[in-house]
Amino acid sequence: MSNNYIKQVVNKNYEYGFVTSIESDSFAPGLSEDVVRKISQRKNEPEFMLQWRLRAYRHWLTLTPPHWAHVKYPEIDYQSIIYYSAPKSQKDAPKSLEEVDPKLLETYNKLGIPLHEQGRLAGVAVDAVFDSVSVATTFKAKLAEAGVIFCSFSEAVQKHPELVEKYLGTVVPYRDNFFAALNSAVFSDGSFVYVPKGVRCPMELSTYFRINAANTGQFERTLIIADEDSHVSYLEGCTAPMRDENQLHAAVVELIALDNAEIKYSTVQNWYPGDENGVGGIFNFVTKRGACRGVNSKISWTQIETGSAITWKYPSVILQGDNSIGEFYSVALTNHYQQADTGTKMIHIGKNTRSTIISKGISAGYGQNTYRGLVRVLPTATNARNYTQCDSLLLGNTCGAHTFPYIEAKNPTAQIEHEASTSKIGEDQLFYCRQRGLREEDAVSMIVNGFCKKVFNELPMEFAVEAQKLLEVSLEGSVG
Amino acid sequence: MLEIKNLHASIQDEKQKTKQILRGIDLVVKPGEVHAIMGPNGSGKSTFANVLAGRDEYQVTAGDVLLNGKDLLTLEPEQRAAAGLFLAFQYPVEIPGVNNMYFLRSALNSIRKQHNLPPLDAMDFLTLVKAKMKEVGMDEKFLSRAVNEGFSGGEKKRNEVLQMLMLEPRLAILDETDSGLDIDALQAVAKGVNSLRSPNRSFIVVTHYQRLLDYIIPDVVHVMLKGKIIKSGGKELALELEAKGYSWLEKEAQA
Numbered sequence: 001m002s003n004n005y006i007k008q009v010v011n012k013n014y015e016y017g018f019v020t021s022i023e024s025d026s027f028a029p030g031l032s033e034d035v036v037r038k039i040s041q042r043k044n045e046p047e048f049m050l051q052w053r054l055r056a057y058r059h060w061l062t063l064t065p066p067h068w069a070h071v072k073y074p075e076i077d078y079q080s081i082i083y084y085s086a087p088k089s090q091k092d093a094p095k096s097l098e099e100v101d102p103k104l105l106e107t108y109n110k111l112g113i114p115l116h117e118q119g120r121l122a123g124v125a126v127d128a129v130f131d132s133v134s135v136a137t138t139f140k141a142k143l144a145e146a147g148v149i150f151c152s153f154s155e156a157v158q159k160h161p162e163l164v165e166k167y168l169g170t171v172v173p174y175r176d177n178f179f180a181a182l183n184s185a186v187f188s189d190g191s192f193v194y195v196p197k198g199v200r201c202p203m204e205l206s207t208y209f210r211i212n213a214a215n216t217g218q219f220e221r222t223l224i225i226a227d228e229d230s231h232v233s234y235l236e237g238c239t240a241p242m243r244d245e246n247q248l249h250a251a252v253v254e255l256i257a258l259d260n261a262e263i264k265y266s267t268v269q270n271w272y273p274g275d276e277n278g279v280g281g282i283f284n285f286v287t288k289r290g291a292c293r294g295v296n297s298k299i300s301w302t303q304i305e306t307g308s309a310i311t312w313k314y315p316s317v318i319l320q321g322d323n324s325i326g327e328f329y330s331v332a333l334t335n336h337y338q339q340a341d342t343g344t345k346m347i348h349i350g351k352n353t354r355s356t357i358i359s360k361g362i363s364a365g366y367g368q369n370t371y372r373g374l375v376r377v378l379p380t381a382t383n384a385r386n387y388t389q390c391d392s393l394l395l396g397n398t399c400g401a402h403t404f405p406y407i408e409a410k411n412p413t414a415q416i417e418h419e420a421s422t423s424k425i426g427e428d429q430l431f432y433c434r435q436r437g438l439r440e441e442d443a444v445s446m447i448v449n450g451f452c453k454k455v456f457n458e459l460p461m462e463f464a465v466e467a468q469k470l471l472e473v474s475l476e477g478s479v480g
Numbered sequence: 481m482l483e484i485k486n487l488h489a490s491i492q493d494e495k496q497k498t499k500q501i502l503r504g505i506d507l508v509v510k511p512g513e514v515h516a517i518m519g520p521n522g523s524g525k526s527t528f529a530n531v532l533a534g535r536d537e538y539q540v541t542a543g544d545v546l547l548n549g550k551d552l553l554t555l556e557p558e559q560r561a562a563a564g565l566f567l568a569f570q571y572p573v574e575i576p577g578v579n580n581m582y583f584l585r586s587a588l589n590s591i592r593k594q595h596n597l598p599p600l601d602a603m604d605f606l607t608l609v610k611a612k613m614k615e616v617g618m619d620e621k622f623l624s625r626a627v628n629e630g631f632s633g634g635e636k637k638r639n640e641v642l643q644m645l646m647l648e649p650r651l652a653i654l655d656e657t658d659s660g661l662d663i664d665a666l667q668a669v670a671k672g673v674n675s676l677r678s679p680n681r682s683f684i685v686v687t688h689y690q691r692l693l694d695y696i697i698p699d700v701v702h703v704m705l706k707g708k709i710i711k712s713g714g715k716e717l718a719l720e721l722e723a724k725g726y727s728w729l730e731k732e733a734q735a
Contacts, residue, residue, distance in 0.1 A: 427537070432573040435533050436587035436643060437561035437594070446586065450577030450626065 027084045033057060036185050039084050043154055048165050056174035056184030063178045069341040070370040070402055071310050073283060076248055083186045083219075139203065146202050148232075149194040153221050156192035163194055167225055171254040171291045171318070179250040179285040179312075183219045187252070190221035195230040195261075204460050205234040220251040226261035228294060233264040235460060249308075250285045259294030259321065266459055267315075268467060270307035270474075278337025278366070281309025288315035289345075292324035292353075300327040301344070302458040304467045306474045309338060314372065316345035319353035319381070326355040329455040331467075333474055334367025334399070343373035343404075348381035348414070357388040360452050363399035364475060370402040377414040385415045392422040393451050395444070395475070445472040481682045482509040482651055487543035489531045498539075501527045503707035505543070509651070512679040516693055516718060517686045519704035520726045525686045526570060528704070529655040532684075533567040534560050547651060561587075562594035564650030566643075568657045572636040575627040580639070583627045584609060584646055591647060612645040615675060617668045634665035641672035652676070653684045658692040670695030690722035703729055 027035060036057045040050040065076070143150050149160060157164050174184035195201050226232050236253075249271070255263050265288075274281025284307075290299035301315035317326030328344035346355035361369040369392065377384045392401035401422055409416060425447055433443035449456070449468050456464045489502040501524045509515050519525050531538050532545065534557035545552040547563055555563065575583065589599040600608070613620060616638045628636050637657055644652055657669055673683065673696050685696060693701075693715065701717040702709045705726070710733045711717070721729075 426573065428573045429575055431533075431535050431557060432569065432575070433583075433587075434557035435561055435567050435569075436583075436647070437558050437591035438587055439558055439590065440556075442586070442590065446578055446583070447575060450575055453577035 027082055029082050030079045031057075031081070031083055031186065035083050039186060039188070042084060043157070045157055046161050048161070049157060052169065052174070053185050056181050057186075059175055060178070060181035060185055063181060065178050069312050069372070070368065070404075071312060071339040071341050073310055073339075076283070078182075081218075081248065084188065142202055146199055147196045148199060148201050149192065150205060151192055153187070153190040153192050153223065156223075160192070160194070163225065164192070164223070167223060167254070167256055169254075171256060171289050172252050172287050176287060180252050180287040183221060183250045183252045183287070187219040187221040190223075190251070192222070193224040193232060193234065195226045195232045197227045198229045199227075200230065201232040205232065218249055220249075222251070222253040223256075224254070224263060224265070225256045226258065226263045226297075228259040228261060230258075231262045233266070233460065235266045235268070235463065237268040237270065247281075248283050248285070251287070253286070253288040253315075255288075255290030255299055257290065257292050257294060257297035257299050257321075257324075260296045261294060262298040262300075263290060264300045265290070265302070265315070266463065267301075267303040267305075268463065268470070269303065269305045269311070270470060272309075273307050273336065273338050274309040276336050276365075278309070281338070282307065283310045284308040284312065285310075286313035288313060289318065290316070290326070291318045292321050292326060292350075294324070295321040295350070296323045297321050298325040298327075300325075300329070300458070302329040302455065303331070303342075304455070304459070304470065305330070305332040305340060305342060306470055308340075311338075311340040311342055313342050314344055316347070317355065318347045318349065319355065319384075320349045321353075322350040323352045323354075324350055325353070327458075328355075328357045328359070329458045330359045331362070331452045331455045331471075332360070332369055332371075333362040333364070333471060334369045335364040335474055337366050339368045339370075341370040341372055343371045345374040345376070346386060348375075348377040348384035348386070348411075350380070351382045351384075353381055353384045355384075355386045357386070357390070358454050359388075359390040360455055361390075361392040361401055362395070362448060362451070362471075362475075363392070363401050364395040366398050368400045368402070370404065372404045372406075374406040375408070375416055376406075377409040377411050377416070379410045381411050381414065383413050383415075384411060386417065388416075388418045388420075389454075390418070390420045391451065392420075393448065394422065394424045441472075441476075444475060448475065481511045481513075481548060482507070482684075483544075483546040484508070485544045487528075487531070487545060488541045489527060489538045489543075490541055491527070491538050500541075501538070501707050502531065505704075505707070505709055507702070507709065509682045509684065511682060512677070513699045514677070514683040514685060514696060516696075516698040516701045516715075517684060517704055517709075518688065518690075518701060518718065518721055521688075523704045524707040525704050526655055527707075529567060529570075529653045529684070529686055532560075532653060533557060533565060558590070559594070561647075561649075562591050566647055566649030566652045568637075568640040568644060568652065568654045570655040570657075570659065572628050572631075572640050574629045574631075576629050578627050579623075580625055580627050581606075581609065581623040584643060587643070588646055609642075609646060612642055615645060616641050616672045617664075618642060633660040634662060637661055637665060638668055638672075641669050645672055645676065648676070648681075650680070651682050651684070653686070655686045656688065657685075658687055658689060666692065667695060690718045693718045705730060705733055 036053050040053055172180050174181045224234060255265060257263050271282040271284060292299050299317045305311050315328060319326050326346050332340045332342050334340050344357055357373060359371045361371055363369040371390050375386045390403055394401055403420055405418055407416055429447050430443050434440060448471055456467055459467055484505055484507040487502055487505040490498050490500045493499055517525055527538060531540060540553055547565060550563055552560060585605050592599060610620060618638050628639060658666055698715050701713055701715060703711040711729060
């Protein structure tokens, strides 16, 4: 698919924006068993879903929020959150781009986001006139032809309850952690993908997703199943900064790869990071995990994290099937007062399992950036191999970089390599570039992009370019 | 071309103590001339080169520097580059992950932009860079490698000369470009420099050894000592220094 085609596609208006615009239909703030029941009822869920939510809720009550991450934030009052709110009414939305914060528009322009898409991202009410042939519909037809199920989580619960019941919570059980339990009890919606046996998903699910999933909720749930011999590439997020009134985001993503299946999951996260003084911004507490259940299966996570005031996420892979492969490529950037504690877990269970971890942390301003990773080789994992490379780049003297690698090897045949480096963006490098005629800002972005190259190489092509631009914009004002 | 009057510069050491390095340099370089600056370690040669290029860890405490009539000291390093100043580094810097060709092209186009010229298109650039690489004896594979990363000492210096050939400066300063080079690399560097010599281009060659000056014949040789130019002469001064060392000059200066 050519870049131009994608641009055309993305430029078009999109149909499924606010079609079901229900008048303000929100619960009162607070969480109780009753609220969980009401959510399930509103969504017309089968009994197994309700029971699962309730078990999660009851378990959540026994938990306390975790504090081991290297991040600081005020206690969250979970009783002040509204746990169910129907899509916002069109009445409150800005009527046109003129009503949108000019600062936000400026950023969109810098990122080269087309006008139509700007409106959608800024939450402008969708025009009443649509293209007769919706792009999204075309995509949907193409996917259906291949037998790929790609729909909202709610739709999947209605139309494919057997798949949901079989796989939901099997990778991230509700008992996993505080935020996973909370998400399991109250999640509003999310995405569901099933790729049948032997099918190579005919398109990057990114393009479709970017058109369709602008208003994802606060508690999002994603489940992707790649059946035997199948292949899918999925892209979550967007380079454009997204505003959201909800401060707490606690998503859960589960990936399942059966025999010889491959899942590539790429994320670009650019939620509102708060202002230059650290006021506001999203708290992003995400649990992402993939299970390589089958032999020769492969799960690859790539993430570009530039947004949110606080990022707490560890996309992990459980390498269960023999010869399975897990990969984690990450760029995390913190500027101003942002804090990120991110990394991965690679759990080697099967024989000849391999994992690769490439983590690049960039800190600027007063940003704090932490890599936290676990490589665990269980006694069954004969000939397991891991390679970890974890580099930090500091811009200036007021930011911080921290690395917490954990390694547990319980099989003597395991081979584990760990390389780590911390460097300050060199005065030498900067001067060298400037002596050759490059402006200081261009020099910084060139050096930073070079630093991240290994990770950008893993992104779908059209997105790598956007990711580079995103870093440039995110680093603006961090030098000089 | 270049006029330097009474240039003083200092640096702050780790204890925040100010250390005077350049103590009043006067120098005039005319268009087309090659000036060699020699002197023992610690005499201020490299500082001099870096101060001209605008490295901000040095403070200029007095003096004037004019490049083609422009007040160099008020310009940012990239503006100095655009004004035609090029510094071949003593220790070229590695920039991991940044493609050498991309770097060169960005640099060239950034300078062109400062002169309101359109960017050179990719094909023209490639043709040009390949021709220049041949001149300095660099394999084309270096284009796709990261800037100086994993280059040997000689390869780094050739890369510096390649950049110089591409950017075609008005004033090129070579900061000990000959250090650590074998004879082949030395000749390649000299060949590059000589090919650029022209009536409207000048060079300042900072070096410890006379050896380089066998290949790049200077018009004037200066001896720097303790931050001052204490003696200037023709190319035969370099030979004299080679034979007698610097100590006689030190005594002369003290006397």
